[in-house]
Amino acid sequence: MIGKDKLIETLINVQKNSKGHYISEDKLEEISKELGVSLSKVHGVASFYSMLSTKERGEYVVQICNSGPCYIQGANNIATIFEEELGIKMGEVTEDKKFSLEFTSCIGACDIAPAVKINNEVYGGLNKEKIRELVEMLRKEGN
Amino acid sequence: MPKVEINIDGVNVLVEEGTSILEAAKMVNVRIPTLCYHPDQAVKGSCRVCVVEVENQRNLVAACCTPVSKGMKIKTRSKKVREARRTILNLILADHNQECLACVRNGNCELQNLCMELNIRDTKLEKINKSLPIDNSNPSIVRDESKCIKCGRCITACHEVQGVGAIYNINRGSEMKISTPLNRKLSEVACVYCGQCINVCPVGAIYEKNDIDKVWDALEDGRKHVVVQIAPAIRVSLGEEFEQDPGSIVTGNIVAFLKRIGFNKVFDTNFTADLTIIEEGHELLHRLNNGGKLPMFTSCSPGWVRYIEYFYPELLDNVSSCKSPQQMFGALAKSYYAEKEGLDPKDVVVVSIMPCTAKKAEAVRKEMNDSGYQDVDIVLTTRELGRMIKESRIQINELEEENFDDPLGISTGAAAIFGATGGVMEAALRTVYEVVTKETLENIDFKDLRGLAGSKEATVNVGDLEVNVAVANGLENARKILDLVKEGKANYHFIEIMCCPGGCIGGGGQPIPGTNEVKEKRIEAIYNVDTLSELRKSHENPVVNILYEEFLKEPLGEKSHKLLHTHYHSRS
Numbered sequence: 001m002i003g004k005d006k007l008i009e010t011l012i013n014v015q016k017n018s019k020g021h022y023i024s025e026d027k028l029e030e031i032s033k034e035l036g037v038s039l040s041k042v043h044g045v046a047s048f049y050s051m052l053s054t055k056e057r058g059e060y061v062v063q064i065c066n067s068g069p070c071y072i073q074g075a076n077n078i079a080t081i082f083e084e085e086l087g088i089k090m091g092e093v094t095e096d097k098k099f100s101l102e103f104t105s106c107i108g109a110c111d112i113a114p115a116v117k118i119n120n121e122v123y124g125g126l127n128k129e130k131i132r133e134l135v136e137m138l139r140k141e142g143n
Numbered sequence: 144m145p146k147v148e149i150n151i152d153g154v155n156v157l158v159e160e161g162t163s164i165l166e167a168a169k170m171v172n173v174r175i176p177t178l179c180y181h182p183d184q185a186v187k188g189s190c191r192v193c194v195v196e197v198e199n200q201r202n203l204v205a206a207c208c209t210p211v212s213k214g215m216k217i218k219t220r221s222k223k224v225r226e227a228r229r230t231i232l233n234l235i236l237a238d239h240n241q242e243c244l245a246c247v248r249n250g251n252c253e254l255q256n257l258c259m260e261l262n263i264r265d266t267k268l269e270k271i272n273k274s275l276p277i278d279n280s281n282p283s284i285v286r287d288e289s290k291c292i293k294c295g296r297c298i299t300a301c302h303e304v305q306g307v308g309a310i311y312n313i314n315r316g317s318e319m320k321i322s323t324p325l326n327r328k329l330s331e332v333a334c335v336y337c338g339q340c341i342n343v344c345p346v347g348a349i350y351e352k353n354d355i356d357k358v359w360d361a362l363e364d365g366r367k368h369v370v371v372q373i374a375p376a377i378r379v380s381l382g383e384e385f386e387q388d389p390g391s392i393v394t395g396n397i398v399a400f401l402k403r404i405g406f407n408k409v410f411d412t413n414f415t416a417d418l419t420i421i422e423e424g425h426e427l428l429h430r431l432n433n434g435g436k437l438p439m440f441t442s443c444s445p446g447w448v449r450y451i452e453y454f455y456p457e458l459l460d461n462v463s464s465c466k467s468p469q470q471m472f473g474a475l476a477k478s479y480y481a482e483k484e485g486l487d488p489k490d491v492v493v494v495s496i497m498p499c500t501a502k503k504a505e506a507v508r509k510e511m512n513d514s515g516y517q518d519v520d521i522v523l524t525t526r527e528l529g530r531m532i533k534e535s536r537i538q539i540n541e542l543e544e545e546n547f548d549d550p551l552g553i554s555t556g557a558a559a560i561f562g563a564t565g566g567v568m569e570a571a572l573r574t575v576y577e578v579v580t581k582e583t584l585e586n587i588d589f590k591d592l593r594g595l596a597g598s599k600e601a602t603v604n605v606g607d608l609e610v611n612v613a614v615a616n617g618l619e620n621a622r623k624i625l626d627l628v629k630e631g632k633a634n635y636h637f638i639e640i641m642c643c644p645g646g647c648i649g650g651g652g653q654p655i656p657g658t659n660e661v662k663e664k665r666i667e668a669i670y671n672v673d674t675l676s677e678l679r680k681s682h683e684n685p686v687v688n689i690l691y692e693e694f695l696k697e698p699l700g701e702k703s704h705k706l707l708h709t710h711y712h713s714r715s
Contacts, residue, residue: 025325032324038308039324039332047313054325 004037011046020056020097021119028054050104058093058100060138062086063117067106073113079103081128082116085135098139147213152220164195164206164217173219176228176257178235179294180207181343183659185303187295190235192257194227195219203227228261237268239346240289246347251655253345254292280328282507283336283352283500284651291321291348297340304644306619307450309334321348333453333714335618337446337642338500338524338651351500351652355531357521361492362405369492370408370480371401372472372551375416375562376498376647377525379668383654383661384529385540390664392672395544397496397528402545404535411547412495413554415471416561416570418690419443420681422707423465424575425698427637431608436460438613438628438635441567443467445505446642446651448711450618455625456713464708468561469495469502470511472551473518474706479694480551481514488516495522498562498650501642513706524652553686556676563669564616564646565592565599568639572603572612573680580606587679593670595645595659598624600635611635617644 002010014027023031023046032039046052050063062082066075079101083089086099093100109115112124123134144159151164151171158167163186168175179190188208195206198216203224211217218224235254243249257263278286295312298321302308309332313322323332341349361369382391401409427439442448442463451458466474472495477488495502499522505511506519523531532539547553557573560566569589576584591601592612597620600613613635615621621640627633643649648665649657673679681687695702 028325038302038311040308040311040322041302043322043324044311044313048315050315 002035004035007031007035007037007042007045008049010035011042011052015052019059020093021058021061021100022053022056024056025054050102053102056093056097057102058098060099060118062099062101063104063107064090064101065105065107065109065113065115065117066103067110069110070106070113070115075103075114078114078116078126078131081131082135085131099135147211147215149211149213149215149217151217158211160212161210164197164204164209164211164215165193167211168195168206168217168219175206175219176261177207178253178257178292178345179296181296181299181658184296184299184343187299190292190294191231192228194224194231196221196224225261229263232258232261232263233266233268235292236263236266237270238272239292240272240274240287241266246290247350247353248344248347248655252347255346278323278329279352280330281334281336281352281504283503284329284334284338284341284349285352286329286349287347288320290346292346293319293321294345295321296343296345297321297349300339300343304617304619305335305337305339305450305642306622307333307335307337310340335446335449335453335642336501336504336651337618339643341500341651342649342653342655342657351524351527352503353527354503354521354523355527355534358494358523358531361494361521364492366490367492368407368484368486368490369405369494370410370476370551371406371494371496372410372412372415372469372476373397373401373496374412374469374498374647375559375566375669375672376650376653376665377496377528378672379562379665380498380525380648380653380657381529384526385532387540388664389661390668392668393539394672395546396539396542398547399542399545400532400535400537400539403537403542404531406494408548408551409545410472410476410551411554411558412468412472412497413558413561414551414684414686415468415475416558417554417681417684417687418471418475418707419465419468419561419567420557420570420574421687421691421698422471422703423463424571424578424681426463426465427571427575428579429699431636438633438638439463441637441639443561443567444501444640444642444647445499446501447618447621447640449501449504449714450621450642451625452711452714454622454715455629456715458625458628459711459713461628462711464710466511466707466709467502467505468558469497469522470505470518470709471707473506473511473520474514475551475690477514477516477518478706479690482694483550488514491516492521493519495519496525496528497522498525498647498653499643500524500651502652510709513709525650525654526652529654550686550689553684554676555681555684556673556679557681558684559672559676560669562647563593563666564595564641564644565589565614565639566646566669567641568592568612568614568637570681571637571639572605572610574682575610576603576605577680577682579608584680594666595662597644610637612637612639614639616641616646616649618642 115124194203196218378394557570645662
């Protein structure tokens with residue numbers, strides 16, 4: 001049996017294996033039972049870390065950093081550009097489930113602020129042009 | 144521990160190394176303000192209200208979680224400190240629903256007191272408080288998130304004290320809130336309704352469901368015959384709502400008040416506590432002599448019953464089938480008593496005053512209608528009784544004491560101690576010993592079983608029988624015993640479990656604050672009630688004996704089974 005101390009690892013693994021990059025309610029309940037950790041705590045931990053999600057996300061999870069340096073370099077502006085390009089608001093998923101948008105805490109890319117993390121890749125020094133190219137590329141890549 | 148000299152506000156003081164600044168300040172008669180700090184819980188250091196200035200340190204430090212060190216110079220009321228505390232309180236107030244006048248905790252709110260004490264005269268910050276739906280989905284507990292200040296005391300009570308885990312903090316930063324899993328209603332999660340979260344909440348974010356008006360309405364309904372029972376723990380705690388010292392015994396004043404506002408009869412749950420001992424004692428003997436499931440668990444505490452139904456359903460056969468004293472009372476009031484008085488049970492309204500929030504849910508359990516009607520109609524907590532007394536404008540402290548009514552108001556000291564952890568076991572042993580040996584038990588005080596310790600045990604020789612007993616209070620302590628029983632590692636015959644720390648005197652419906660210090664005084668008072676009683680063994684209760692002669696015939700008999708026993712079901 002997996003121990004109670006393996007909660008975070010388990011949550012990460014379950015998310016990794018889910019198509020929508022998230023941990024569903026059913027999975028949260030399953031993890032609670034398997035690990036013997038109360039459902040409230042499993043949900044609490046899953047909701048605490050911005051790398052984990054309890055809501056279904058897109059195939060590409062666009063995480064815009066809004067910690068200090070990125071914020072000053074215009075993270076909110078970056079968010080608006082992504083919203084326009086993808087036709088969704090922050091926190092939403094595109095209809096084709098390809099992209100989702102959210103903020104994240106610092107991803108350690110302050111030197112190239114404003115930065116985003118899309119799945120496992122980090123992209124920095126963003127502006128409107130770069131974002132357009134990036135979205136275009138990912139759209140193609142997905143097909 | 145070596146002692147170190149420190150200086151607090153210009154006063155030198157010698158304290159043990161490792162003492163927190165908060166504790167050290169008490170030694171120079173300074174009470175540093177706190178909010179998330181609770182004397183019976185681990186230090187959290189999350190609210191920052193207790194910040195103080197330490198010389199040569201750039202930032203203010205939280206007094207609750209900063210240990211003193213040699214030569215430390217501390218300022219607890221400098222301008223910097225006062226301003227920081229006000230800012231912190233203002234930040235909390237910006238996200239607090241300030242409907243104080245209509246709040247259940249108005250007059251007994253730690254945030255309100257702090258604002259008064261720290262001279263908060265304006266709240267300049269923009270309000271970000273959201274009006275959120277109130278969760279009143281269950282019969283016992285109401286949650287109002289708009290009042291929550293996120294101190295986390297309720298989480299400690301729910302996880303560490305009770306091991307239930309119905310609520311936890313979700314999200315982070317300014318989005319953080321205390322929530323049930325997946326934002327479900329409290330009625331849809333594994334909550335035992337013990338109300339320990341209520342007892343530690345500094346504000347009015349969690350409270351019991353208000354049933355006071357139902358009682359007023361019943362009393363004004365001329366067609367109804369309204370009777371009331373009060374639990375053992377009420378008489379040693381209600382006084383706290385009326386500026387009396389913890390541990391004041393106010394039985395006669397409560398009875399006088401209840402008669403004054405028009406109850407037809409004022410009875411005592413202690414009567415059915417005595418009856419519980421007879422039934423449960425015989426059930427234990429029956430299990431011992433007939434190879435029944437052992438150990439047997441007590442069943443008086445509805446929070447505990449919900450707990451085992453949720454978390455250890457495989458052990459449900461070990462739970463005594465006896466109803467709790469509250470429910471036995473209801474069933475008898477609408478059968479034996481109604482018959483005796485020539486009343487139609489449909490016109491009898493049974494009100495209970497309980498130290499407990501889970502009792503509200505117990506009363507509406509589907510199987511609790513063996514009299515043909517819902518056995519107990521309305522349950523009020525001790526706090527609700529306090530509010531009702533205040534609303535009535537009757538000055539309870541000035542009333543002349545009165546006695547309970549016959550017949551269901553007669554009880555022994557053994558019943559009184561049901562209100563403290565270990566009491567049910569002690570009462571049961573007093574009776575079981577004499578029933579089995581037919582000899583008088585000389586030393587009836589089982590002191591090993593008393594007190595606030597989480598679990599206690601004893602071995603008692605009952606004739607040829609060596610009976611191993613255990614007592615646990617607080618569900619996290621119960622869990623440890625349950626695990627032993629499940630693994631076959633426990634050799635107990637009889638186990639008393641009370642859901643709340645300290646037993647019913649620490650129940651979720653009791654006056655706030657109910658710290659361990661207060662609980663110890665309530666317990667002391669409970670044993671004083673016992674010592675002062677003429678009769679101290681349940682089987683010597685003359686009215687219980689009449690009840691068997693006239694009505695029930697014999698313990699565990701047909702009528703007892705119908706009215707006084709019940710069954711449980713898995714909720715897992």
